[in-house]
Amino acid sequence: MPWRLEFDSSRIRTPWWTPIVSVALALVLCAIFIYANGMNPVTVYSKMIKGAFGTSYGITETLVKAIPLLLCGLGIAVAYRISVWNIGAEGQLIVGAIAATAVTIYFPNLSGFWSILLMLIFGVAAGALWGLLTAIPKTHFGVNELITSLMLNYVALLALDYVTFGPWKDPQGFNMPGSPVFTDAQSLPVLGATRLHIGLIFALVAVVIYYLMIRFTRWGYELRLIGANPNAARYAGIHINRHIIIVMLISGGLAGLAGMAEVSGVSHKLMQGISPGYGYTAIIVAWLAKLNPLGLVVTSVLFGGLIVGGFSVQTIGLPSSISEMLQGAILFFLIAGDMVTRFRIRRGA
């Protein structure tokens, strides 16, 4: 053979442009499907971009969607650092939202400050507990965290159905499922007349803390060590199980915070479809950012735009699931791209 593909295992770092190329190729692939379905892909994409970034309303909506993506993506990134594949952010977000709503049901007359503080504590604690339910089976029983965390997503979703159809259903809700609407004291402050809430600050603060913790603390050093070589870390006396539990607590807690921010800042009541799959999208957000904090900010805004853009194509008769399809395709090209760049074409046998 005159030409040969050779795998170069020394190339560990992938070039900076692979995420960009992956996104571009995913757009092309989906364009083909859209075209085959009898629509003009240029119209569809420009509609999506205009919907997400074209107006000031679109931009604030995109940022509103970026908040839970950033929080969940950050949590997922922390766990992925030591190869703990948490895909349960969706469920952790939902239980966070349920727990925050519990505060409004059982302590209805707190002042604004105490109400929000208690909702924060409950939301984070519930998410962290849900993360613990994934961590303990893994560390003590050797159960694959992918299965556990995903099963718990369905359990959380059913729990949401139970409270919104059952005990917490709003008596003044015209028989629609959902909790009573939150009071002003139970709602996060928003920016002016937009829906952009203070959760954005929570998320950005969390990003800075993540960066500082990973970069400058002993804990962050140990995480990086486990991520680079688990066996070496074990020989160095690092308790990997303890780290698994800690990262799952953080991962779940951040998703729980996202859930609290969603109910308190956006929907102002607990209801069906509190998350259009934020927990799943956040997996791609974290991977596309290569677990890098600044990258996480960029990718969560990008994917927030993808969700808003997905909604905006509904006006031309397309389902919003088109954005999910794009997300899956992006992930495919991303993992392929990570590996393709490690091959080299060589001449000769």
Add this chain to the structure above:
Amino acid sequence: MDFVTQLLIAAITAGTPLLLATLGGILNERAGIIQLGAEGLMLMGAVTTCIVFIRTENLGAALLASVGVTAALGLVHAFLSITLRANQTMSGLAMTLFGSGFSAYLGKSISGNPLPGMLPRLHLDFLKPVPVIGDIFGNLDVLTWFSFVLVIVLHLLIHRTSWGLHLRAVGDSPATADVMGVHVRLIRYGYVTVGAMLIGLAGADMVLTVAPTWNEGLTAGRGWIAVGLVIFARWNPVRALLCAYFFGALDSLGFRMQLLGSAIPPYFLKMIPYVVTILVLMYLGYRNRNKPSGTPESLGVPYIREQRF
């Protein structure tokens, strides 16, 4: 028919898609490739079946199309994990995400439309007089019978033939298999593709038996339960049958208790299969803590020929 017989029939009905998907997963993982895309593959199999069946009104064409589409997706997973040596966990996740989004996109136009038919049933009238057996086996659909045959065939294939020896060798020790002259990559490609086809058939079975219509996300985590069942069944087809029916029974037990007007809210009954999956996996992990798990030894490890051990 008494309650137990009805429950057994329901367990087989609800368990057949789980069984097919689990068998597909077993083939994948016996060859050393993790398949976490089962949920997405089942959805793609289901939506393809619905679209082709509604358009052509031909059941055979619908089944062929769904198997064809999932075979193509299986090849994508095989290419990523075997040729490119990519992260198999992430490739499976991508398959699930893409499958749920793409199936929703494709199925939008036919969502809620009834299918022109269901799976044909084999009426075995000579079994009718036999009390319980007749009730259970006298009126099963063709895919269920196919799954029975498949369990036997796969059991014999894996444990009694030289092909099965090659399959196990490829999953346990690809380097040894390679030295023996077995074509590791070709065998892995083959089983990943066939495994994906079986998982696609599981999706087809779901829409062709109980409620013959497409709804977005109708598998509701069955694909993931099948991923768990592969572990319960310890990569063994006969155990897969028992495990799948056990979960089929759990699934329909919740539904039946709801029909009987149980005091427990239906949401909690629906949680049973998911919670039991976790609990059984924990129990198995505890029981087997000092034993080899039965996992194919090279599961998830890409085989690189240049590196010999």
